[in-house]
Amino acid sequence: MVSRIDGEIIRDVINDPRLFSGIERARSGKVQRFGKRIVQGGKCIQECDFEITPPEKSWYSKEIDGVWHWVEGCSHCNGSPKDWDYVRCDKHDVCVDCGVDREHATKSPGIDGVGAVWGCRGGWRCNDCQEQINKKRLAEAEARIVPDDEYDEMDFWHENEARCPWCKAEINTDESYDACDEEHECHECERTFKLTAEHSVSWTTIRSVK
Template sequence: MDKNIKILIPEALPEWTDRIHNGPMKEVWNGDNDNLPTLELTPPQKGLKSEFIDGAWYWVVGCEKCLGSSKGWDYFVCDEHNICIDCKTNRSEVIGTVWGTKGGFRCDPCQTALSLKLKREALEKVASDDYDEWDYKQNDEIVCPHCASSYEPDEPSDGKETCDICGGEYELEIEYSVTYSTTVVGERITLDLLENE
């Protein structure tokens, strides 16, 4: 996409400053202002966004990959860069689910292949005859007893869990340990103080 695209948006008046991006494919002006009409527009092509320049609203390039400023989680993506990160299939040609990931998305066949690869690698870490249930007790993080993958959950709770890597189910029990801390109140009593009394 040409980085110098600049298309006037005559429908958006210059005095309208209340504009939000409603997803990467819609711009909304005055959505929260009852005194002005609400305007919803779709950019003329993917990867463009609205920007206020020199007293007017314009469609300009928003695709971070086109601009060379991508940090991996891009909001605006043009058709050219809207491709599976593994097989490079354009999103318009993908059938089925897409999986968002850093750098764009992964199509379902590529995600399935990756999941199988990760599962195989994880299961290879734990030999079938090398299982000891004590290896999975009292750990600082959750460790799957099927494949030894470890993680810290967002909000853990006791109960049945399913491993994101191997798909194995296991029972999670959260264990708490009690520790004690003390601090001196007033002056610390020492042997020297006792002998001076």
């Protein structure tokens, strides 16, 4: 029978003489840092005493009954997959659509040419799979765009919800309550439009009694 703690598999005892019951522990990626770290005024004045890298990247350290153990942090290995894991094992750290691992996954262009995969619910998605989703979304949005001779701008005036005047997609206006001809790009059809917040004022009067 597999031993567990809080639903996670206990992998092994950590054999390191520097560890003792009650020592402070912090996680930094897969690295486990032990000892007190002191920060004052946003500046670190004392680093942890030492650090240990686990045998597997998804393992993390946990004190159990006064003894430090390696515990499985990959929710898939533990049998209860989560949408968001702190870290996953190599077997389960794959694209949610095609299953390619990180080493062989296509990357999206990044800053200074450094590529990255796309974070998403359930893990991450390689660039090839994300591009397929983008193309499908763009095609569906383009299909909703009516020709210029059928477009009536009044259909988009004084609406309760902002919509893209091209493809009719709903627009997030949480940070646009003071918008006045703000330039926006639609997240579905990728076309630009101008957004203005329309405000109305009403008045109430009541007789004063002397």
